[in-house]
Amino acid sequence: MKKIIYICCLFIVFSCERPTQFSSEALEETFLNWNEQEVTFQEITDTYKGSKVVIDIWASWCKDCIVTLPQLKTLQQNHPDVKFVFLSLDKTPKSWKRGVERFQIEGEHYFMQGGKKGAFGDFLNVWWIPRYVVLNEKGDITLYKATKITDKNIVEALKK
Numbered sequence: 300m301k302k303i304i305y306i307c308c309l310f311i312v313f314s315c316e317r318p319t320q321f322s323s324e325a326l327e328e329t330f331l332n333w334n335e336q337e338v339t340f341q342e343i344t345d346t347y348k349g350s351k352v353v354i355d356i357w358a359s360w361c362k363d364c365i366v367t368l369p370q371l372k373t374l375q376q377n378h379p380d381v382k383f384v385f386l387s388l389d390k391t392p393k394s395w396k397r398g399v400e401r402f403q404i405e406g407e408h409y410f411m412q413g414g415k416k417g418a419f420g421d422f423l424n425v426w427w428i429p430r431y432v433v434l435n436e437k438g439d440i441t442l443y444k445a446t447k448i449t450d451k452n453i454v455e456a457l458k459k
Contacts, residue, residue, distance in 0.1 A: 317443035325422035331410040352434040358388040359398020
């Protein structure tokens with residue numbers, strides 16, 4: 300019986316582990332930049348190496364994403380050295396761009412062509428948005444999953 304409990308405990312500990320690197324499949328996923336040119340997620344992360352990054356997975360139709368924009372903008376003001384990268388799950392590039400402009404969202408913007416079902420969405424297990432991921436200056440994942448911009452773990456990850 301002790302052996303079974305021990306094995307179960309090990310399973311729980313290791314299954315709760317969060318990745319610190321993106322999978323090769325997630326890095327190969329293609330997104331559209333603002334000019335609607337395809338870029339891989341690897342190219343996106345390489346662009347921001349040397350900076351801390353908050354990745355915000357959102358959509359213009361997502362009520363939870365929109366109502367928290369004031370708190371997001373406060374976080375941006377409090378951390379001007381951090382790069383904010385927005386990955387949109389909108390249905391079309393047109394609705395994505397319209398949402399960015401309508402809500403005046405400052406940062407770097409990309410459209411998730413693969414959506415939740417693509418390799419990137421699968422890697423992060425995106426089942427709810429908004430979703431926040433924090434990267435350090437090396438591009439390592441320091442916060443794997445937050446669903447509220449007010450999550451204290453976001454600020455803690457930015458302090459590391």
